[in-house]
Amino acid sequence: MFTPEELRIPLRGDGDQRSDVELLHRFATSVEEQSRRMAGFPVNLEFDYRPLAPFLSVHLNNAGSPGQASEYGLDSKPFEQAVTAFFAELAGGEPDEVFGHVAHGGTEANLFAAFVARERYPDGVLFASREAHYSMPKIARLLRVPYVAVDVDATGAMDLSALGREVGSRKAPAIVVATVGSTGRGAVDDIPGIRRTCSDAGVDEVYVHSDAAFGGPLAEFGQPRRPWSFPDGADSVSVSGHKIIGSPLPSSVVLVREVDADTIRRPGVAVGSDDDTIGGSRDALSPLLLWYALRGLGRTGFAARVRQCLEVTEHAVRRLAEAGRNPARFPGGNVVLFDRPDEQVMRAWHLLEVDGRAHLSVMPHVTTELVDRLCADLT
Numbered sequence: 588m589f590t591p592e593e594l595r596i597p598l599r600g601d602g603d604q605r606s607d608v609e610l611l612h613r614f615a616t617s618v619e620e621q622s623r624r625m626a627g628f629p630v631n632l633e634f635d636y637r638p639l640a641p642f643l644s645v646h647l648n649n650a651g652s653p654g655q656a657s658e659y660g661l662d663s664k665p666f667e668q669a670v671t672a673f674f675a676e677l678a679g680g681e682p683d684e685v686f687g688h689v690a691h692g693g694t695e696a697n698l699f700a701a702f703v704a705r706e707r708y709p710d711g712v713l714f715a716s717r718e719a720h721y722s723m724p725k726i727a728r729l730l731r732v733p734y735v736a737v738d739v740d741a742t743g744a745m746d747l748s749a750l751g752r753e754v755g756s757r758k759a760p761a762i763v764v765a766t767v768g769s770t771g772r773g774a775v776d777d778i779p780g781i782r783r784t785c786s787d788a789g790v791d792e793v794y795v796h797s798d799a800a801f802g803g804p805l806a807e808f809g810q811p812r813r814p815w816s817f818p819d820g821a822d823s824v825s826v827s828g829h830k831i832i833g834s835p836l837p838s839s840v841v842l843v844r845e846v847d848a849d850t851i852r853r854p855g856v857a858v859g860s861d862d863d864t865i866g867g868s869r870d871a872l873s874p875l876l877l878w879y880a881l882r883g884l885g886r887t888g889f890a891a892r893v894r895q896c897l898e899v900t901e902h903a904v905r906r907l908a909e910a911g912r913n914p915a916r917f918p919g920g921n922v923v924l925f926d927r928p929d930e931q932v933m934r935a936w937h938l939l940e941v942d943g944r945a946h947l948s949v950m951p952h953v954t955t956e957l958v959d960r961l962c963a964d965l966t
């Protein structure tokens with residue numbers, strides 16, 4: 588849309604940015620136009636944070652521990668704590684036993700959880716399903732933890748008998764990542780089943796991280812509820828901010844047990860505050876955005892938003908079946924795979940390809956009207 592020459596940064600700025608603002612407005616219009624057909628990626632595009640514009644002309648920084656002001660002093664940590672408290676309650680964690688912060692995205696959240704797990708079990712092996720997020724093998728490499736990709740069943744969820752064989756053959760502590768809403772098919776790994784399987788395989792040192800980046804709220808509020816959280820057997824949980832909630836910036840809330848956070852905490856070294864996160868300087872805007880969105884929704888509004896996604900998913904399955912596209916959906920999920928249309932339609936609707944099929948992700952901005960427009964293009 589722009590040539591590199593148009594965007595090149597000059598040696599000397601002229602201080603008059605009117606034409607740059609005009610160029611950015613053109614870009615914004617094009618992005619807005621494209622987002623009307625965003626149907627493939629699990630991000631919500633329905634939000635409006637413009638009342639928070641004053642925060643674009645100040646530098647807030649949440650460096651250091653979420654519960655302690657740093658020497659920098661300008662932070663949004665009280666808001667970060669309110670957001671993590673909301674998620675800790677949603678995930679059934681005891682307020683005094685859970686330590687949470689807002690990370691810069693799902694990958695960093697998974698890294699943090701795997702980091703504390705590795706500190707608990709330095710000789711542990713990391714197990715995740717073949718359909719787990721691609722960050723998992725990368726994180727294993729970063730942490731130098733042996734990694735095993737476990738086979739999945741026909742629905743895309745971790746195959747527990749395969750897990751049992753893999754865990755049993757190693758006789759090492761098991762760090763298992765349960766994917767709650769896989770990126771490809773929306774499949775949900777069975778956390779209580781994972782615990783049972785490890786125990787049956789004779790391994791009692793087990794850490795389970797629930798990577799609930801986009802499936803946690805669906806698991807909690809769907810009918811029937813699916814296990815995904817602390818009471819279900821998770822030692823840590825992460826849920827993304829830019830997925831079901833929606834935000835212009837990627838973010839993720841990660842919750843671990845306070846006793847595990849203790850093992851990585853270094854007192855006072857982060858600008859006068861404890862260091863118990865991955866980032867040094869930490870995003871202070873995302874906690875404000877998430878707080879603002881959640882204050883508007885409340886728990887009941889959040890649940891209603893999730894149920895709306897599930898209702899629209901049912902509509903999409905019906906309409907795609909009528910269009911002869913053989914839709915398939917993980918039970919209770921918001922991802923629908925269907926027979927792939929031609930390249931032009933794939934691109935126009937930002938559809939991903941999974942197993943040779945097209946991938947629709949029903950996020951809050953995906954309405955029945957948008958589904959109908961997509962199906963009209965398909966036929």
Ligand SMILES: Cc1ncc(COP(=O)(O)O)c(C=O)c1O
Pocket residue numbers: 629691692693694695697720722766767768769770798799800801827837838839
């Ligand atoms: C299940 C799951 N985990 C982790 C991630 C990684 O999140 P991010 O892209 O914010 O790093 C994703 C992103 O799609 C995901 O679907």
